[in-house]
Amino acid sequence: MAAKQDYYELLGVERSVSPEDLKKAYRKMAMKYHPDRNAGDKAAEEKFKAVSEAYEVLSDASKRRQYDQYGHDGLKSSFGPGGFDFGRDFTHGADLQDILGSIFGGGGGLFDGFFGGGGGGGRRQSSRSSGPQSGADLRFDLEIDFEEAAFGSERELTLPISDQCDPCEGSGAAAGSKREACRQCGGHGAVISGNGLFQIRQTCPVCGGEGTIIRNPCKNCSGTGRVKSHKRITLKIPKGVETGSRLRIAGKGEGGVRGGPSGDLYVILHVKAHALFQRREDDLFCEVPVPFDMLAIGGTIQVPTIDGFAKLKIDPGTETGKVYRLRGKGMPNVDGFSRGDLHAQVIPEVPVNLNARQKKALAEFQDASEDSNYPLRNRYMDQAEQFFERRKVIQKN
Ligand SMILES: [Zn+2]
Ligand SMILES: [Zn+2]
Known part of the structure; x- marks a missing residue:
């Protein structure tokens, strides 16, 4: 089914239109597309129905609010029968009669002439x-x-x-x-x-x-x-x-x-979004800042879960971005039986505001460091040297 046209567009009015101008716009459209004036024209008939429906909704303050907020979905609940039904909810008999009455000249005009008698x-x-x-x-x-x-x-x-x-x-x-x-x-x-x-x-x-x-x-x-x-x-x-x-x-x-x-x-x-936890199905995801020294030598850290803090063991030599999975620490399923997992991703934290003693300790650590402590850095330097070697060969030719 094609998407339903916007009610305001259908009536050719701004969203801020006043009830009086809305009525005027509808009257104009109703006159133009009335089946009485377009006998046998299926398109005009459809248009007449569409503008009447649009007016029916927009002329009712509460329906108009619902429509403004949720569009067509706000009017028909998609939950089976009993939703918005143009025929049944048409509560503006008196109002519409007032409008059409003046279009078609009250009681005995053109309109009555065509439809009088009510046969068939x-x-x-x-x-x-x-x-x-x-x-x-x-x-x-x-x-x-x-x-x-x-x-x-x-x-x-x-x-x-x-x-x-x-x-x-x-x-x-x-x-x-x-x-x-x-x-x-x-x-x-x-x-x-x-x-x-x-x-x-x-x-x-x-x-x-x-x-x-x-x-x-x-x-x-x-x-x-x-x-x-x-x-x-x-x-x-x-x-x-x-x-x-x-x-x-x-x-x-x-x-x-x-x-x-x-x-x-x-x-x-x-x-609403939460500062700590993100949800995907019943699993929860969170980031855990871990001091850089603990990532190097290992240790135990507190991780918040919906049951309270849980202890998480950090392995020695843990790399940036590693995800620890805490089974059964995710969201409860709405069925009331199962639980998701919590995925805790390690974010290394570099210490700031170091005091003299800490600086000294780190300087000593630097002195004691060896190439084999940093395999990533070593591989990176090897690749850089290969690059410069290759450049030398190519530039000679
Ligand atoms: Zn009443
Ligand atoms: Zn009737």
């Missing part, structure tokens, strides 16, 4: 506008410390999650009123246009496929049937999680309406 097209159950509706799954990204990933933790989160609006019981219609059958589609939720050869069946642009519209929207929820509330959630983070780990909290997503089940909440974890 499979009759659609309008149960979804009046029956139970389940809440959407929600995604939340959470940054945690390395320590929380290593040892597990518990977090208290306060998340803005929408729930059924109580005054209208999720209908979106003001108290004492009801959703009414959509006149545009005769309650079918879809409209048919065409000239006999070509027929286009599309989601009704007035009711957004709901089959019903709200004339008198509920003031508490502006006709959406949902209200945002802050919910406290206790999140248990098991040890061993890593960046990209996904925690599912069943039933803590968006609330259902009219008795429908709540969606699920998915928390995606991002583990």
Whole structure:
């Protein structure tokens, strides 16, 4: 599938566009690509659907925020059914009717002329506008410390999650009123246009496929049937999680309406970088500064692990960059059973701020040094001599 086009680009507006200008831009596009004016033009129909979807998202402040932050992925959770669904989430019936009403001249204009009568097209159950509706799954990204990933933790989160609006019981219609059958589609939720050869069946642009519209929207929820509330959630983070780990909290997503089940909440974890440890799968990697004299004569040094300090034996004559492997001292696997290893890489440390006694000792050491103490240096000097020999021969010729 081709990548989805950016909603702002689709509508030809800047990312900073105001709600008024957004509405104007949408109105222009909707007029241009409306199937009514482009009968049989499949491309125009697709474009009309695309700009309507873009407007539906960007005209909703919370969806726009989600989209700005995560793009298209922020709107449809990739976690199976129940994610963003254009048809079902189309909550702007009243608003869209307001826009299209003025494009097509209110009640009896061009639009009605074409679609009036509502013939053809499979009759659609309008149960979804009046029956139970389940809440959407929600995604939340959470940054945690390395320590929380290593040892597990518990977090208290306060998340803005929408729930059924109580005054209208999720209908979106003001108290004492009801959703009414959509006149545009005769309650079918879809409209048919065409000239006999070509027929286009599309989601009704007035009711957004709901089959019903709200004339008198509920003031508490502006006709959406949902209200945002802050919910406290206790999140248990098991040890061993890593960046990209996904925690599912069943039933803590968006609330259902009219008795429908709540969606699920998915928390995606991002583990912050740590000063000491880097992780690759369940193995940990760290650098260990070791005094140069210990590298020469050997010794024992303390290495931090997630269980505390461990003793590491340094062999005499250890070279720069040598990696010691401490088995079972890595991260716990999130399965709770296995552990990775810790790879400790030796970094030689040259001493600074030497006192007189140290300088004297090192000078004595230098005096006592022999060529055979430095095989690397010897090989290097041999190679240099060979180079100069060869140069002499070549320059003579
Ligand atoms: Zn309709
Ligand atoms: Zn309400």
